[in-house]
Amino acid sequence: MRWPATCVAGVALAAGCAGSNVYAQVRLDRGYLGLETYYYPQDGSPVQKHGNAAVIGQLELRGRWGEGLSAKLTPFARVDAIDSHRSLFDAHEAEVEYSAGRWRAQLGMRMLSWSVTESVGVLPAQVVDIINQRDLAGDPAGQEKLGTAMATISYQGDSFRLEGFALPWFRKRKFPDETARENPFQGLVNLTDATVQYTSESGAHRMGAAVRAEYSSDHANVALIQYQGYAPQPLIVPDFVTGRAAELYYLIDMTGLTVQATLGQWLLKTETAYFGTRENSSRFAGVPASYWSSVSGVEYTFVNAFGGTDLGLFAEGLFDSRGRATNGTPFHEDVFAGVRWVANDQSDTQILGGVMSGLDQHALVAQFQFQRRIGTHYQVDLRLRTYNAAKDSPLSAFNEDSVVFLKLRRFF
């Protein structure tokens, strides 16, 4: 069997529709089961642990009914043996979609990616990719997302696509608990029992909206994004009622631009956005004034480096006008530079190494990532990340810390 776990229902929906291609089929497109562990060799603060270990799994199921109607269900599970707060059951996708000609409508939980740069793969430095909330408990580097409920309608032109999103339910960020590492609060603030506040009276159910227009030519993909809703990263404020910390989510109007373009052996990328904030600080202390944020860079590909392998060098600049003030970002004036090596071998071996460095203060994050297939069904993903930051840096809480991340998955 080519699809060992395939369940082909093959239920004829309507016997009356003789001659028409009406069928129903549900099958497993992809799935994996794996182990992942984060290990921190150094000691953290007294309450902090040395890491965690979890079993992870995901299934991608798809159903199709006739020509235009289909559904996707992508349940994800993580069960952590050491840090139960990392455990998660989530519908990364649970949607129905209907397409007719150039139109497509989707309803349900979805996961999208609007990022185009490399830096966002190392740290939670995303600029425009804000429609899905991040699961920072799952991955402190911000690579894990949560499914987001949305209704989408899109239209595909000859060289462009327009998408409109209605976002009826905002999900709060999933933070690690105080014993977790790579935690900016160093065990001093526990966000797992933090109250959640919203600057809108409608709370999590305030309707958000987004519009995205992407243009594609042979040499460039350019997208414009307008997002209106809560910023996915909350402010951490004191809750004077409970005496604990509170997560405060505030509204933004984001106007963003992403570009991916090729120019000979060069690849040019940017994701840049302006965030208009609405609330004035007299009502909600700490909400930043409107700000700019950008990650932009280039990648150069060497041809036939080391006999048929692909070698690319990339450099990106990170800028954020909030600076490193309170409630700013650690990535306000940084450079990320690195190398990507793709072996083009039977095991799809890839190595990515990079260093992010602050320009106006000493703050260094280095990451090395190695990925390859083992045999037919297994894949190993190894990452090493280490921090070195001065006392006045927003990353000082991570100074001298390092992590070994290992993920082994069996795909079926």
Next chain:
Amino acid sequence: MKGKFLSVCLAVGLAGSALGATGAEEPAWVKAYMAPLEAAHGSAEEKQGLKIYETQYLMDKGWGSLEVGLQMRLIDAAGRESERRVVERKTEEPEQPNKTLGIFLEPADVRGTVMLTFEKSTESDDQWLFLPAFKRTKKINAVNKSGSFLGTEFSWEDISTSELTKYHYRFLREEGATWVVERVPVYQFSGYSREVTWVDKSNYQTVKVEYYDRKGDLLKTLNLDEWAQYLGHYWRPLRMEMSNHVNGKKTIIQLSPYRMNAGLDKKMFSSLVLEDIPLPNPIGTTPVAAAK
């Protein structure tokens, strides 16, 4: 209009007559496409080599869109095997190079990865990769056409050979039922200094290729077998075997029967909607009798 011209040049081409004789029937795009090529091929051997490939090229126009399943067996020097499965979809664009969608099915960790390519002759192809794990479509730099395709002994350059303008041709000799024609890649980052090809006189199809590396040494040999004809016109090999003489590795591609004039939706050949392509069912690669 194009169809009529094609059937004419098919007949002419297959009869081995000079294509120039049909000048009155040649649409403008063929003239415009061929003119620089013909100008660049000066000597009698070059003209003869170009003529053979020109006939092959024009014979292969008119299939609209196609779908085929590829099963790739990778065999290393010690005889260990691994397997890849890909569904390939192509669409013919009027007066432009073809667009290709490759949808990876096996190994399981890359299943659902989609590669979209707009072929270019003298510059790098335009290429995008949809990564299902990240739901992200990346524009990738396809400068390196000579690297391995999916870890096989085929490079991207070996697979995407449909454009006539990618090479400079020279007729070498006749060898039994074949013509031997040398092709020199035009692309500056090609992995090869030259390719020696054997073209079947009966149907103008390339049945064997020897690839010579940049230093001029024999690197690989490709044999194309199990020929089938579709829609009465289009010849395709169902088995391709590439042997690498340097590393001792071998890749055998077994193809499913082709679905030609497949009526594929052309708007799906766009970087904007790679995420919307449903995973196809694996297409069987059991060879069947050629279409009549």
